[in-house]
C-alpha cells in the first residue's frame with residue numbers, strides 16, 4: 001500500500017476500513033474527557049463493552065441460585081456453570097487453528113499451564129534430557145524452565161540449550177533454530193519457546209520449526225502469549241504438540257484473565273504423565289469421587305480446579321468479538337496499521353526498529369530502539385495521550401490493535417515524533 005503522512009489520508013483509510021465499527025465494542029480509556037491513543041494492547045487489551053453485562057449475568061446466577069448454578073441454568077439459554085469452559089471452545093479452536101474443540105481448553109493462568117504442560121511433555125531420559133529454547137525469552141518462561149529442570153534433579157546449565165539472536169540484527173533466524181535442533185537432536189527431550197517475541201515483536205516460523213522438530217521426533221511447544229489474537233495460527237496443521245497462552249493481551253479478556261492450552265490430537269490417547277486435579281477427571285464420573293485418576297479426553301484432562309466462572313464469562317465475551325471478526329480480516333488490517341506506523345517512523349534516524357520489516361515476521365507490535373533521549377520521547381508520547389510501553393534501557397513498544405485502533409491513532413504517533421524532533 002502507498003501511504004501518505006496526512007490526517008486526511010489517515011481518516012480516509014479509517015472510512016474505508018471494513019473493521020471501523022469494532023472499535024465501538026470497546027471502552028477507550030480517556031484523559032480529561034478525550035480518548036487516549038491506546039497502543040498497549042500487547043500488554044493489556046481494552047475492555048469490551050459486553051464485559052460488564054457478561055459478568056453481571058453470572059453474579060445474578062450466583063445471587064439467585066447459589067450452588068445450584070453449577071447444574072441449573074440461570075436463564076433461558078439453558079447453560080450451566082458445570083461445563084462453562086465449553087462455551088469458550090468454538091472460538092478458541094478457531095483462533096488457534098485446532099482440528100477440533102477437544103484440542104483446546106481454557107484454564108488456569110499462563111505460567112501455571114507452562115509447568116503443567118512441561119510435566120507432560122518434558123520426559124528426560126539419561127541421554128535425551130535437554131530442552132531447546134530462545135535466549136532472552138520472557139522471564140516467566142525462563143524461570144519456569146529453570147525451576148522445572150531443577151525440580152527433576154537436573155542442572156539448567158547442562159540441560160538448557162538457548163538459540164541466541166544474531167548480533168547484527170538482534171533477530172532469531174529460523175535456520176539457526178533448525179540447525180540447533182538437528183545438531184542436538186539425539187539429546188533433546190523437548191523444544192519450548194515463544195511463538196512471537198515479546199520484546200522485538202518478531203514472529204517465529206512455527207510451521208517450519210514444528211516440521212523440523214517432528215522430523216527429529218522431538219515434541220515442540222509454544223508460548224503464544226503475544227501471538228494469540230494477533231497473528232493467524234494453524235497449530236493442528238503445523239503439527240505443534242502443545243501450546244499455551246494468556247487472554248489478557250490481544251484477546252482482551254481482562255487483567256489476569258483465564259489462560260488456555262492446546263494439546264494436539266496425536267497425544268490424546270497416550271495417557272501422558274501429568275499433575276492432576278478433579279476438574280480434569282472424566283466429566284461423567286467426576287462426582288463419583290472414586291480413587292484413581294481417569295483423565296478427560298483431550299485438553300480438558302489437564303484441568304485442575306473448579307474454574308473461575310466470572311473470569312470465564314469475561315473470556316467468552318471478549319473471544320466472541322475476535323472470533324466473529326476472524327483472524328484473516330484482523331490480520332489484513334493489522335498489516336496495514338503496522339505498515340503505516342513503520343512508514344511514519346521511517347524519517348527519524350534517531351528511531352531504530354527492532355521489529356523485522358518483513359510483515360510475515362511481525363504482528364501488530366513495533367519495538368522502537370531509541371538510544372538517545374528515549375525515555376524523554378516516551379514521556380513526550382505519554383503526555384500527548386499516546387499509551388505505549390517502556391522497556392529499560394531504550395525500548396518503546398507500540399502495538400496498534402486492529403480491533404480498536406484507527407489509522408488516525410497511528411498518524412498521531414508520527415505527529416508527536418515530528419514535534420519532538422523538530423522543536
Ligand SMILES: *Cc1c(COP(=O)(O)O)cnc(C)c1O
Pocket residue numbers: 109110111112138140141194198223225226246
Ligand atoms: C505476558 C507473558 C507471560 C505472562 O505470564 P502470566 O503467567 O500470565 O503472568 C508469560 N510469557 C510470555 C511470553 C508473555 O508474553
